[in-house]
Amino acid sequence: MSRRPRVAPAPPGVNRRIILSFLVSAAGATGFAVTYGLGGQTQWEGVCLAVAFAGLAIGLAIWGRRLVPVGGYVEEHEGFAPPPDEQARTAAALTAPDSPIRRRGLLATLGLALTALGVAALFPLRSLLPWDRARPVRARTDTPWGPGVRLVTADGRPLRPADVPAGTVVGVFPEGATDAGDGPAFAVRLWPERFTRSPSAGHLDGLVVYSVLCTHAGCPVRLYLKGTGRLLCPCHQSSFDLFADARPVAGPAARPLPGLPVEVDADGHLRATGDFTAPPGAGFWSRP
Template identity: 90%
Template sequence: MKRPRVAPAPPGVNRRIVLSFLASAAGAVGFAVTYGLGGQTQWEGICLAVAFAGLATGLAIWGRRLVPVGGYVEEHEGFTPPPGEQALTAAVLTAPDSPIRRRGLLATLGLALTALGVAALFPLRSLLPWDRARPVRALEDTPWGPGVRLLTADGRPLRPGDVPAGAVVGVFPEGGIEAGDAPAFAVRLRAERFTRPPSAGHLDGLVVYSVLCTHAGCPVRLYLKGTGRVLCPCHQSSFDLFADAQPVAGPAARPLPGLPVEVGPDGYLRATGDFTAPPGAGFWSRR
């Protein structure tokens, strides 16, 4: 029987497939690295899209350009391929430019599949009970701690004199200004008007409290100087700063957590510990 002739593959096909598989492997590695560094949803999605797109593109080119499309018609499917198809397959697999003999194709395909498989194992880490107490600690601990300086929104250290009477100054922990549970505010009050001593203490009337409302975590932004109260604009909770930020109106049931502070040797305000209670919505602290 005459041996079927296999048409040569178009030039550059091998390189296109290799580049596709390498792009897939790079995407998988990028996903694993992004997830391992803490994760960022948009970049993880982009990396996975590149990984699967590269793999799909390489396999599509391989199947379309390197695997012959037979022109055989069978009445009904049999268990044994017809002789012509067997001869064509043998010719393709044994030819010098056979797809399975092309240098680098199988190796890069294996690399792409291996990288995807390894990257898929990374999310499993979140499901393993290696540290069951970690979520609880994440809710209870903030970047505040002994010796952490109070910074303004533009990153300047805060001195006691930078907090004028009757004004509220937003403060953030040094080294943790981006933390969502760390924002606080400092305000100077008349100490003789305290009906309940601040649980975190005060410096000649200067007190610091978490800015997160204990109802749903909205920022408490409105300060009524005459009454010494701060209001949450989301659900109208009101807190009395002269009574240790106890809630006096609205749905909030817990007082605002206080932050203990002192004046450091350099004259700047420093925290002496964390908030007196977990900041933010009250239901986060339930166990």
């Protein structure tokens, strides 16, 4: 005993809602690919993926609820192959003008959404391919500093030697890249006669520049003890002796703070003459 499947009449605008859902899904997948390709931002990548999968799910749900035949068959189990008359009715339902798979635009936009998601999924694979196995290490050795880069304050003001009074630590950044994570440094004017080890990056009448990132775990070292010339990291209490080329004298840090070679240009501003003398930040990045 069987019953012919009943096709529920589709309310007006169902096709448009399904197509719109698939287009939203494709837009979300495209947004994910673009965001990832431009460097990635975790929150926006998550939003784009959520939009892509939500649009696909909503479109398929409306399709299945409003356009696919409802009802069912009640029959004795006679095997897994349907009887010929049932196959004929199914074929007729799928090939009829009002068949859910022949509705204009539905399959096309579904294919667009699935294709966009598939292409977007390929972008993260780029990070897994061995095109540049040395990239993490090189990313820590190549910073925004380089010959001719001016030293500026946090608000972008170029720095002059007179802006660094004796015994005062001044935060400096590479011009044009003040938000770079490996770029922050500090300038301090010391007394050259108290140097026990000459600064590896040189100095300008006692003015030296070092990376602000602790070589233990990358925390900013900003606690300056003027009388002793020591710089303290507040995270794990590493201490660096600026009179000995920022050598660690206490705490877990094992490497000196990298120095930055600087000069005074024709306009009287401080400029770097190269990059840091060593990779800034945590020491494990420099291990082979």
